[in-house]
Every structure is written in structure tokens, then in C-alpha cells.
Amino acid sequence: MKIGERLLKQLNKKYEPSKLIKFQFGRYDVATKTDEEGNPILAFVGKADERGIIKGDQFSRKLLKDAQGAVMKDHWDYKGKV
Template sequence: MALNEKLVTKLNKKYAPDARIDDSYNGKDLTFLTNELGEPVTLFIGKRKEDGAITGERYTRKIVRKPGSQEILKSHWDLKGKVTKST
């Protein structure tokens, strides 16, 4: 399942480096992890449980950079599967 373009636009922004960001989008809960440059690279989307864990889907981002630069040539999000947590 591909991510919504508006969600991808939100995820293309820069955030705090090496951070965990809890947010929501279009009625779904989000948690994403950023790399050392503040770019989201791991996304959990679904329903947040009381302990803060997300039950839903996990995506990872592949970023290709211009050689010798931090400029992004291309990036895309890959669905890695379902995430659940037993309570």
C-alpha cells in the first residue's frame, strides 16, 4: 500500500535529529524516527495503544543522495509489514 501524497509531503520535512516524533494524520496515529539529519526514516502508522506503541503498519525510507553531498536525489517508502504488540 502506497502512502498518501500529503503524508509523504509531511514526512519530507526536517525534524529534530535522531528523534522519535509522535503525531497523527487523517485520523491515524503516527510515530516516526529520524536520522542524524532530521529526516524521517522509519514510520509506524495505525492505532496508538495506551503504552504508546502503534498497532498497524511499518514503513522504512530509502534515501539516495548526490555523491559527496547531503542533497537527496530520490527517496521512497517501502511497506515492511504489520506491527502488533501483545498486551
């Protein structure tokens, strides 16, 4: 599974730092964990059960910055089913 352009736009936004953010995206439930700057670094996309645990796909973000803080690499890797 690939992350679509519309979901990438949502994941490129800044959120509250060091939190687990949950939201609906179309027919999917999404949970994303943010780093200390508020950038999503983990994403779980699928269907949530009654306890809120998402069954679906896991993605991890590679976000590399240089010494000045400019983004050098920004890429989402598919990590498999969860």
C-alpha cells in the same frame, strides 16, 4: 498499504535529529524515527494503544545522497504489519 501524498508531504519535512516523533494524521497515529540530519527514516502508521504503541503498518525510507549531498534516491518501502 501505500503512503498517501498528504502523509508524504508531512514525512518530507525536517524534524529534530535522532528522535522519535509522534503526531496525529487524520484518523491515524504516526510515529517516525529520524536520522542524524532530521529526516524521517522509519514510520509507523496505525492506531496507538494506551501505552502509545502503534498497531498498524511499518515503512522504511531509502534515502541515498551523492558526495555533494544531493538526493539521488528517496523511496518509502512497506515493511508489513506491526
